[in-house]
Amino acid sequence: MEWPEMRYKELVLVPDLAEDDGMYAVKLVIRSPDRIQHTTGVLGDFPCPIEALRFAFQYGMARIDHRPLPSPEWTVQEWHDRQLAA
Template sequence: MHSPEVIYKGFALTPVVAPDDGMYTAMLIVREPAGTQRATGMLGEFPSPQEARRFAFLYGMAEIDHRKAPEPDWTEKEWHSRKHPRSASLWN
């Protein structure tokens, strides 16, 4: 699923998010001011499409600014160890 693009310092950033085994993967399409377009590889797995998009934007902005790439605020192991809301009992 494509998200609306964001213009950052003349670069167009368009995240692409896809569901993947209960998580979401993200990649980013970057269009330079001169029109050259390139895409990142997969940037990781995320617990929600919003988190995947947010991370892709942060990654692109860091790349444009020549800063260190961000790291996710959570780990995959932490996410998978959580109980799924539908599996929680209402009677506990």
């Protein structure tokens, strides 16, 4: 499936999501205008693709701006605990 790309300060942020066992792992490709690209490692596992995309874009913008990199707001264990409680 194609995921949305985002332009930010002349760079293109391209998320790469993979679904596994109800969770979404995300990597991010940061591409410059001269087609040089950098790919992150897996940034985390997320309960839905929207959360994964949101985090990937936040991460990419922080990296480009040389700001502190974000951390996911929850852990996989917390997600599994919520699922068991429901």
